[in-house]
Amino acid sequence: MTKVRPGQSPAERPKAAVMEDVAELAGVSAMTVSRVLNAPEKVRPETRARVLAAVRELDYRPNSAARVLVTGRSGVLGVVCFDTTLYGPASTLFGIEQAARNSDYLISIASLPTLNRDWISRGIDRLRSQSVDGVIVVAPHESAAEGLRDLPAGLPVVAVGGGEDLAVPVAAVDQHAGAARATRHLLSLGHSTVWHVSGPPNWIDASGRVAGWRSALEAEGRQVPEPLVGDWTAHSGYEIGKRLARDPEVTAVFVANDHMAMGVLRALREAGRRVPEDVSVVGFDDVPEAAYFWPPLTTVRQNFGEVGRQAFRLLLDRMAGVEDEARRMVEPELVVRESTGVRP
Amino acid sequence: MTKVRPGQSPAERPKAAVMEDVAELAGVSAMTVSRVLNAPEKVRPETRARVLAAVRELDYRPNSAARVLVTGRSGVLGVVCFDTTLYGPASTLFGIEQAARNSDYLISIASLPTLNRDWISRGIDRLRSQSVDGVIVVAPHESAAEGLRDLPAGLPVVAVGGGEDLAVPVAAVDQHAGAARATRHLLSLGHSTVWHVSGPPNWIDASGRVAGWRSALEAEGRQVPEPLVGDWTAHSGYEIGKRLARDPEVTAVFVANDHMAMGVLRALREAGRRVPEDVSVVGFDDVPEAAYFWPPLTTVRQNFGEVGRQAFRLLLDRMAGVEDEARRMVEPELVVRESTGVRP
DNA sequence: CCACAAGATGGTATCGCTAACAGCTCACTC
DNA sequence: GAGTGAGCTGTTAGCGATACCATCTTGTGG
Known part of the structure; x- marks a missing residue:
């Protein structure tokens, strides 16, 4: 050389x-x-x-440009995504990358500064102008539905973690099932009801978890407290945790992600409420360090690698012309550690 | 439409x-x-x-393929990276994405299953065949040096977080300075020496932190204990922490990243050693939730966004034909919280 | 009122590759 | 031994844009 x-x-x-x-x-x-x-x-x-x-x-x-020009196929997949420093999106992206690499596809990324209809369209457009063979949209947000309404004809698009009303195939973790499982776990320990710290509204995952939690409570005829809304950060979990700690009624909390759960744990401890003796806490995600929280966090594991793989598969199908309206749900798994215990 | x-x-x-x-x-x-x-x-x-x-x-x-064919420029930058679920790489990638988006570049990703000379070359090749205008290699590993030795002529390449001996321009956080700062902070609290939990050998960041820690100790003529080697995970931090907890001599520990520090904190607590009363702990990274560890973690903040921006700049220069052998160092910042205190 | 420059637009070749078809060679059949 | 077809290789014609140069306007000074 x-x-x-x-x-x-x-x-x-x-x-x-x-x-x-x-x-x-x-x-x-x-x-x-x-x-x-x-x-x-x-x-x-x-x-x-x-x-x-x-x-x-x-x-x-x-020279791939020349090849693309004549064949119309580039061997590149586009991924539209939002904040890739968040654990969920980063892991999903990683899963997609791996699947793509195994099939010799390259990934082009359009990351959005803001999650809304307009930017999503723009991201797709930018990718399209690069002649990507297909696009995976990782935008677990309500606005994705609108952004995916009017798609350029002939461009295969699939979504990851989207809502029910998307016009494209979706691969996602079954948030509803995961949240219900977490909630039932707490009820089975004797808690009379379960409080919920949710993610920001308009995030599909957040509303899915709210719905799962709510339906599990309703199925057993329990009182459904008003959910407390956080923003996925440990900080917001901490602030909300302080409020929860003041209410002696609260004995079980289902938190919509592990980082907020960490904030909640800290607030409870500072208020002198022991976990799990006084209050049980369940998170969501199973971040790699969840087992080292204090106490080790009971949480719901999402298999992001699998979701990425499924999304990639769906896209391959679409690219091959298969037009099934598929929705691939990946089952989450409850991981019981030490932050949950029987009702005091 | x-x-x-x-x-x-x-x-x-x-x-x-x-x-x-x-x-x-x-x-x-x-x-x-x-x-x-x-x-x-x-x-x-x-x-x-x-x-x-x-x-x-x-x-x-x-049609960008047609344009590329005739102009030779694609408006796409390649990024070679390893595990993008780790906090550091993910944040760096994010910084690069943002910088690129602001200048209307698109990012193509080649993620590697393994970090070694061969895969790095392969990643660069795959990107090159897609006519990227330049490549940023995020591979803070010794093997990067070899992988970047024989580069295709005419392809601008820069590295993020590489060692001194790289043949290409580098943007990086000054690990040495950050580690030294953390170490001096502990010494200034009266600790006679500082133990170190390092990252895996062969990782540039890991060895940079070891070097910074060691030189800060030597500058003050302190005894330099053998570093304990982890693998960045909270789990490894926990295992090492158990060993440290047994030694009553240990009053100050500098841990090479926040997740391992979390494991160390847990191990110390389980062994009945209070932080910071009995042992002080400093981490590295300042992950968003570090302020909610128990106790809130004193750590060294790396400005990954800035590193991404610098790397992008460097690449732009290279693409414009500027051939300076630049090394852009970003200064880390010590964030003092509650996991460090005066010597018992 | 003409020469001339500057500005706006068009024609043509070309980038590197592959689709589609054409042509050649050779073995085998009847 | 010519016909047949299979198997291999070559020829030609684009894919959709831009570079380069030619041409046609238009404005300006003498």
């Missing part, structure tokens, strides 16, 4: 080899080179070997 | 408009349309308006 140093004249810089160069060196036509790369079985083994030798010799890489 | 339904024949699907269509509708040549899009000031305002109207009418998007 040749390094270009500042002093070197442009003429000396070897221009990257193109297919024609390979063809010449191998003594064949460009078409044959193309075939060796795309349908090797159609070329006689000896010819193929000569071509491959030439490819290596010249360190040839096909 | 037209939706294509299953029943529709291919003939009915409107093919996306191309430049020629716009030209025709506006009554100009394709060349003029191209100019309106790329150098509007060279076109008379009335003509420009006509063209833009036609663009809107046909919902025209330039």
Whole structure:
């Protein structure tokens, strides 16, 4: 490989080899080179070997722009996403990446500064202009529904973690089931009802968890307290936790994610309420460090890797022309640790 | 926008408009349309308006593959990265995304299953074949140095968080300074020396923190205990913490990241050693929830957003042909909370 | 009122690749 | 031994944009 140093004249810089160069060196036509790369079985083994030798010799890489121009397919998938520092989105993205890599797709990312209809459309447009073969929208927010209403024709799109009303296939963790499971776990420990610290309204996951919690309570005819609304941060959990700690009625809390749960735990402890002796707490996500919270957090594990894989699958189907209105739900799993105990 | 339904024949699907269509509708040549899009000031305002109207009418998007083919520039930057669920890499990626979006670049991601020389080269190759304009390698690992040794000529590459010996420009947080600061903070509280829980060997950040810690101790002539090696997880911090808790000599611990610090805190507490009364603990990263650890964690904040921005800048320079061997260091900041106190 | 420059627009070639078809070689059949 | 077809390779024609240069306006000074 040749390094270009500042002093070197442009003429000396070897221009990257193109297919024609390979063809010449191998003594064949460009078409044959193309075939060796795309349908090797159609070329006689000896010819193929000569071509491959030439490819290596010249360190040839096909120019994907040229290929895209003629085939219309790029081998790149677009992902539209919001804050990738949040645990959920980051993990989902990671799952998608892995699935894509295994199938030799590359991922292009359009990350949004704000989560709303307009930016989602814009993100999709930017990806589309890059000729991505398909788009996965990771936007677990109400606005996604609108942003996904008028899609460019012919562009396969799937969503991750979207609501029921999306016009596109969806892969998601079953938030309702997870929340219900967490709630039933607390009820089964003898608590008469369960308080809820929710995520921000308009987030699909947040409302799904509220719904699951509510229906589990209603199914057993329990009183349903007003949910307390946080913003996913430990800080908001802490502030809400302080309020909960003041109310002696509160013996069981289902918190919509682990980081807020961490804030709640801290507030309870500061108020002198012991967990789980006085109050039981369940989180959601199972972040890797949840087992090292104080006390170790009972929580609901989401398999983000699986969700990413399912989304990728769905997109592949769509790209292949399969038009099923699929909704792939991934089951979450309750992980019982030490932050939950029997009613005092 | 037209939706294509299953029943529709291919003939009915409107093919996306191309430049020629716009030209025709506006009554100009394709060349003029191209100019309106790329150098509007060279076109008379009335003509420009006509063209833009036609663009809107046909919902025209330039085909980037065609443009790349002729210009050689794609408006896409490649990012090679490893585990994007870790807080550091995820935040760096986020910083790069933001910087890129502000300058209308799109990001393509090649994530690696394993961090070694071979995969790094492969990642760069895959991106290169997509005609990215430049590559940012987020691979704070020794192997990056080798992977970045033989780069394809003419492809601008910069690294984030690399070691001193990289052949490319680097943007990074000054790990050495951060670790030294944390260590001096502990010494200033009267501790006779400071133990260290490090990250995995071969990680640049890990060795930088070890070096900073060691040099701060040596500068004051203190005894330098053998560092204890973790793997960034809370679990490893917990296991190491149990060992530290047994040694009554240990009164101050500098832990190489916040998640391991969380494990250490837990182990100390379980062993009956109070923080900060008996043992002081400092972390590294300042993850958003660090203020809600028990006790709130004193730690070293890394400004990942700034690192991403610097890396992007550096890459832009390289792409413009500026060949300075720059190393942009971002200063970390010590955030003192309640996990550190005077020597017992 | 003409020469001339500056500004606006158009024509043509080209980027690197592959689809579609054409042509050649050779083995095998009847 | 010519016909047949299978298997391999080559030729041609774009894909959709921009670079480069030519051409046609328009404005300006003498």
